[in-house]
Amino acid sequence: MSAVKGLRCRECQREYPQEPIHVCDYCFGPLEVVYDYDLIQRQVSRESIAAGPRSIWRYRPFLPLDGERVVDLGTGFTPLVHAENLGKLLGLDRLYIKNDCVNPTYSFKDRPVAVATSKALEFGFDTLACASTGNLAGSVAAHAAKAGMRAFVFIPDDLEQGKVVGAAVYGPNLVAVRGNYDDVNRLCSEVADKYGWAFVNINVRPYYTEGSKTLGFEVAEQLGWQAPDHLLAPIGSGGLLVKALKGLNELAKVGLIDAPKTRISGAQPAGCSTVVATWKSGGTTIEPVKPHTVAKSLAMGNPADGYYALRAIQETGGDADDANDPEIIEAMQLLAQTEGIFAETAGGVTIAALKKLAARGVFRRDEVVVALITGNGLKTQEALTGHLAPAIPVTASLRAFEAALAELPERRPGATAPREERQWPASASNSPTLQTSSRSR
Numbered sequence: 001m002s003a004v005k006g007l008r009c010r011e012c013q014r015e016y017p018q019e020p021i022h023v024c025d026y027c028f029g030p031l032e033v034v035y036d037y038d039l040i041q042r043q044v045s046r047e048s049i050a051a052g053p054r055s056i057w058r059y060r061p062f063l064p065l066d067g068e069r070v071v072d073l074g075t076g077f078t079p080l081v082h083a084e085n086l087g088k089l090l091g092l093d094r095l096y097i098k099n100d101c102v103n104p105t106y107s108f109k110d111r112p113v114a115v116a117t118s119k120a121l122e123f124g125f126d127t128l129a130c131a132s133t134g135n136l137a138g139s140v141a142a143h144a145a146k147a148g149m150r151a152f153v154f155i156p157d158d159l160e161q162g163k164v165v166g167a168a169v170y171g172p173n174l175v176a177v178r179g180n181y182d183d184v185n186r187l188c189s190e191v192a193d194k195y196g197w198a199f200v201n202i203n204v205r206p207y208y209t210e211g212s213k214t215l216g217f218e219v220a221e222q223l224g225w226q227a228p229d230h231l232l233a234p235i236g237s238g239g240l241l242v243k244a245l246k247g248l249n250e251l252a253k254v255g256l257i258d259a260p261k262t263r264i265s266g267a268q269p270a271g272c273s274t275v276v277a278t279w280k281s282g283g284t285t286i287e288p289v290k291p292h293t294v295a296k297s298l299a300m301g302n303p304a305d306g307y308y309a310l311r312a313i314q315e316t317g318g319d320a321d322d323a324n325d326p327e328i329i330e331a332m333q334l335l336a337q338t339e340g341i342f343a344e345t346a347g348g349v350t351i352a353a354l355k356k357l358a359a360r361g362v363f364r365r366d367e368v369v370v371a372l373i374t375g376n377g378l379k380t381q382e383a384l385t386g387h388l389a390p391a392i393p394v395t396a397s398l399r400a401f402e403a404a405l406a407e408l409p410e411r412r413p414g415a416t417a418p419r420e421e422r423q424w425p426a427s428a429s430n431s432p433t434l435q436t437s438s439r440s441r
């Protein structure tokens with residue numbers, strides 16, 4: 001039995017039945033799914049969840065689905081890694097990386113899309129669609145393929161090759177719009193009004209964003225049923241940040257964890273700093289911008305949930321920072337070379353912001369800090385072009401190899417830069433060697 005009671009406007013609290021609608025008729029506020037938490041509490045325990053599938057479906061009583069059928073690619077239950085090397089550099093003993101690079105289509109978007117696709121089938125839609133900054137396109141196309149639905153995915157025409165191929169391979173109708181994401185989104189709102197399609201992040205958005213709660217659920221379960229002290233999330237639309245926190249709060253509501261005291265912080269590209277700029281200025285109004293950033297997956301100039309993300313940061317005592325393109329690219333290498341995790345540009349934004357927050361003393365050394373790393377680096381390889389050490393060319397002889405070896409600058413295993421190029425603060429003593437700039441040879 002589903003615990004969904006219906007939809008409710010986040011602004012004026014008017015209630016609506018469960019339908020494929022997303023804005024309030026009266027005040028144009030966004031609609032959100034409302035649950036009967038007493039019913040959920042009777043349906044779940046730590047044990048029942050632990051006995052469930054190793055995917056987001058272990059949290060199904062918290063998801064807005066009534067039907068039997070879910071569209072399952074095996075999303076979720078991704079690794080929560082104790083980032084000891086990176087933590088040492090930043091002065092954090094209990095830093096964790098939630099590695100969502102390893103979802104079925106290589107980003108966290110599989111979480112909301114799995115829920116939205118299952119809900120679209122319940123509603124009887126035959127066509128799945130989205131306005132995407134890249135990762136959503138791949139996830140929607142893959143879920144439509146699995147569900148046997150037709151797919152229309154709309155992308156800006158300047159996306160990375162890995163995102164284009166990573167969507168096209170599933171056989172959707174891939175529409176490349178001349179313009180940026182905000183242009184794509186505007187077009188899609190018109191298409192959604194005219195055609196009876198399930199746009200996961202437009203008319204099905206209230207159900208879609210609920211899928212991102214599973215990040216909060218998983219982090220708490222993987223920490224041994226406790227909320228982290230600090231959670232750091234990248235901000236595109238802001239949906240992920242808001243819903244990860246909602247996930248933690250819901251676990252407390254049904255008695256699975258203590259009331260979270262989690263502070264939540266946000267990370268954005270400097271070239272698309274809507275929420276973070278407002279946070280820094282102490283204001284409350286988010287001004288739309290025209291994005292210019294290498295982190296295309298976060299390039300939303302008018303974030304749908306930006307206001308709610310800002311409020312979550314303020315209300316939990318969190319913080320926020322942004323990162324420019326060189327900082328993003330450096331942070332991608334830093335994460336890869338300390339923790340062995342190859343994240344896309346959005347991950348670079350998160351790690352660059354983490355570094356800044358740590359340097360500003362936002363975290364205590366012994367706090368549990370979790371950084372959400374949301375997409376896979378193989379999709380944004382262009383960003384690293386010219387920034388990595390080239391391969392060492394040799395002929396197939398031991399003599400040639402040893403001649404090349406003698407030419408190499410001094411280094412330790414796993415490192416690709418000479419010692420004097422390291423740019424780390426005093427707290428980094430005892431730390432592994434790092435490359436933070438390209439090698440000079």
Ligand SMILES: *Cc1c(COP(=O)(O)O)cnc(C)c1O
Pocket residue numbers: 107108109133135136234235236237238239240241297298344346347374375376
């Ligand atoms: C979409 C996306 C985000 C941002 O998620 P929102 O819910 O839009 O804030 C973060 N990281 C990656 C890799 C994404 O694709």
Ligand SMILES: [Zn+2]
Pocket residue numbers: 009010011012013014024025026027028029
């Ligand atoms: Zn309203």
